[in-house]
Amino acid sequence: MQEPTRMLSVRDAFGIDTDLEVPAFAERCEHVPAIDAAYRFNPQATLAILAGFAHNRRVVVQGLHGTGKSTHIEQVAARLNWPCVRVNLDGHISRLDLVGKDAIVLEEGKQVTRFQEGILPWALQRPVALVFDEYDAGRPDVMFVIQRVLERDGSFTLLDQKKVLQPHAHFRLFATMNTLGQGNLSGLYHGTQLLNHAQLDRWNLVTSLDYLPPAEEAAIVLARVPQLATPPGREQVAAMVALAALTRKGFAVGDLSLLMSPRTVITWAENTQIFHDLRLAFELSFLNKCEPAERAIVAEYFQRCFGSELARHGEAADAGLLQAH
Ligand SMILES: Nc1ncnc2c1ncn2[C@@H]1O[C@H](COP(=O)(O)OP(=O)(O)OP(=O)(O)O)[C@@H](O)[C@H]1O
Numbered sequence: 290m291q292e293p294t295r296m297l298s299v300r301d302a303f304g305i306d307t308d309l310e311v312p313a314f315a316e317r318c319e320h321v322p323a324i325d326a327a328y329r330f331n332p333q334a335t336l337a338i339l340a341g342f343a344h345n346r347r348v349v350v351q352g353l354h355g356t357g358k359s360t361h362i363e364q365v366a367a368r369l370n371w372p373c374v375r376v377n378l379d380g381h382i383s384r385l386d387l388v389g390k391d392a393i394v395l396e397e398g399k400q401v402t403r404f405q406e407g408i409l410p411w412a413l414q415r416p417v418a419l420v421f422d423e424y425d426a427g428r429p430d431v432m433f434v435i436q437r438v439l440e441r442d443g444s445f446t447l448l449d450q451k452k453v454l455q456p457h458a459h460f461r462l463f464a465t466m467n468t469l470g471q472g473n474l475s476g477l478y479h480g481t482q483l484l485n486h487a488q489l490d491r492w493n494l495v496t497s498l499d500y501l502p503p504a505e506e507a508a509i510v511l512a513r514v515p516q517l518a519t520p521p522g523r524e525q526v527a528a529m530v531a532l533a534a535l536t537r538k539g540f541a542v543g544d545l546s547l548l549m550s551p552r553t554v555i556t557w558a559e560n561t562q563i564f565h566d567l568r569l570a571f572e573l574s575f576l577n578k579c580e581p582a583e584r585a586i587v588a589e590y591f592q593r594c595f596g597s598e599l600a601r602h603g604e605a606a607d608a609g610l611l612q613a614h
């Protein structure tokens with residue numbers, strides 16, 4: 290793999306008013322994420338992530354689900370041509386997956402045992418940004434393996450191999466998580482763990498992504514589903530975003546146990562294009578995930594935002610609104 294060869298002005302490349310410059314690679318290799326031209330950067334999060342790349346800081350992006358944490362890091366990497374690999378630290382990832390294990394391989398026709406390095410030693414020795422997604426869901430054995438690498442020049446000992454690995458000068462480490470490491474306080478994130486404070490302490494920068502102002506969220510949806518960028522389409526998207534905002538409010542006051550994330554709004558808009566039916570798409574994208582007891586509340590939100598009933602599919606054939614475009 291190559292090395293970064295040029296410095297990119299953050300002001301020019303990301304339109305953020307800062308003198309920060311960040312190294313970039315000349316060429317894209319297979320691990321560089323594809324650029325998503327419709328992606329909208331959040332200046333504070335972008336700056337934190339860029340500082341992570343430029344100054345080898347360990348950066349955590351925290352926020353509710355579907356707010357764009359994982360893709361934010363990926364999209365910054367994409368613009369620096371920086372190879373970026375995501376690992377989902379769900380409860381199934383074990384220490385051996387991360388570090389590596391002995392495996393039987395064929396060599397000159399004979400079966401021999403060889404150590405196959407895991408993703409962590411692999412990435413550590415390369416100019417790669419490693420992103421641990423769902424960091425707060427990682428198992429304790431995994432977290433202790435990561436702890437050592439979190440220090441900037443943290444070397445990494447492969448115990449079984451009696452080898453000490455030095456990190457590559459352009460190895461970077463990021464994490465995303467839904468909680469702040471205090472466990473499942475909101476009840477939304479089952480499977481998250483309390484993070485050890487010594488562990489949290491090793492992250493140098495923490496940035497949060499929250500839901501965006503409605504106009505911004507609508508712009509993201511329109512960028513994703515450009516077919517809706519007509520006057521009635523825009524109106525429809527504004528109502529969809531308003532409905533999502535109501536579910537978030539309802540969730541905050543305890544009326545609902547589920548909320549619509551920006552990801553759900555995008556999915557709903559995309560599904561509308563598949564079914565040519567706003568309501569059916571809504572049912573399939575969100576309503577069917579709700580507890581039956583809460584569907585009436587959601588239906589009322591729908592009525593408020595669209596000015597018409599969310600009749601069950603089939604019963605609504607008369608309401609010319611079924612073809613919502
Ligand atoms: N600022 C944005 N601009 C464009 N698209 C966005 C933006 N934020 C989120 N999205 C889109 O929303 C979806 C969800 O984003 P992403 O997977 O990064 O969320 P997340 O915060 O990592 O969620 P989770 O907590 O569930 O992992 C993606 O399809 C992404 O492209």
Ligand SMILES: [Mg+2]
Binds near residue numbers: 358359422423465
């Ligand atoms: Mg994510």
